[in-house]
Amino acid sequence: MVNFRNIHPRKRIALVAHDNRKAELMEWAYANREMLAKNELYGTGTTGKLLEETLNQTVIRLLSGPLGGDQQVGSMIAEERIDLLIFFWDPMSAQPHDPDVKALLRLCVVWNIPVASNRATADFLFTSPLMDEEYIASQIDYSTYLNRKV
Numbered sequence: 001m002v003n004f005r006n007i008h009p010r011k012r013i014a015l016v017a018h019d020n021r022k023a024e025l026m027e028w029a030y031a032n033r034e035m036l037a038k039n040e041l042y043g044t045g046t047t048g049k050l051l052e053e054t055l056n057q058t059v060i061r062l063l064s065g066p067l068g069g070d071q072q073v074g075s076m077i078a079e080e081r082i083d084l085l086i087f088f089w090d091p092m093s094a095q096p097h098d099p100d101v102k103a104l105l106r107l108c109v110v111w112n113i114p115v116a117s118n119r120a121t122a123d124f125l126f127t128s129p130l131m132d133e134e135y136i137a138s139q140i141d142y143s144t145y146l147n148r149k150v
C-alpha cells in the first residue's frame with residue numbers, strides 16, 4: 001500500500017551548503033531569486049545567513065550544520081515540514097559531522113523528498129512545472145515495519 005503527501009505550490013525549501021560550495025550555492029540562489037521568492041526558505045546557520053544577504057529574503061535559520069543544523073532539517077523532513085532540499089555538499093573534504101550529513105540524505109530517501117546536490121539538478125528541479133503546482137508525492141507505507149513483531 002502507498003500513502004500520499006501533498007506538496008503545495010508554495011514549497012518549504014531547505015538550503016544547505018558546505019563551506020567549499022557556499023559561493024556556488026549563493027550564485028545559483030541569486031540566479032533563481034524570483035523562484036525562491038515564491039517559496040518559504042529554511043537554511044542551516046551560516047548558509048541561511050549568507051542567503052538572506054544574497055536574496056534580501058527571509059530565511060528561517062536553524063543551527064549551523066556541525067552544531068545540529070543537518071539533524072534539525074532531517075527532523076523537519078520526518079515531521080513533513082520540509083518539501084524540498086537543495087544541499088550542495090562537499091565531495092572533496094571530510095566533514096566533522098559526516099554522520100549527520102549521511103543521516104539527512106538518508107531521510108530524504110525515506111520520505112521521498114526531492115534533493116539537489118549540484119547545480120544541474122537544482123536547475124532541473126527549479127524549471128519543473130511542478131514548482132508552481134500542487135504535487136502529490138507517494139509515500140512508502142511503513143506500517144509493516146511499524147507493526148512488526150519484536
Ligand SMILES: O=C(CO)COP(=O)(O)O
Pocket residue numbers: 016017018019043044045046047048063064065066069070101
Ligand atoms: O555543515 C553544513 C551542512 O552539513 C552547513 O552548515 P552551515 O550552513 O552552518 O555552514
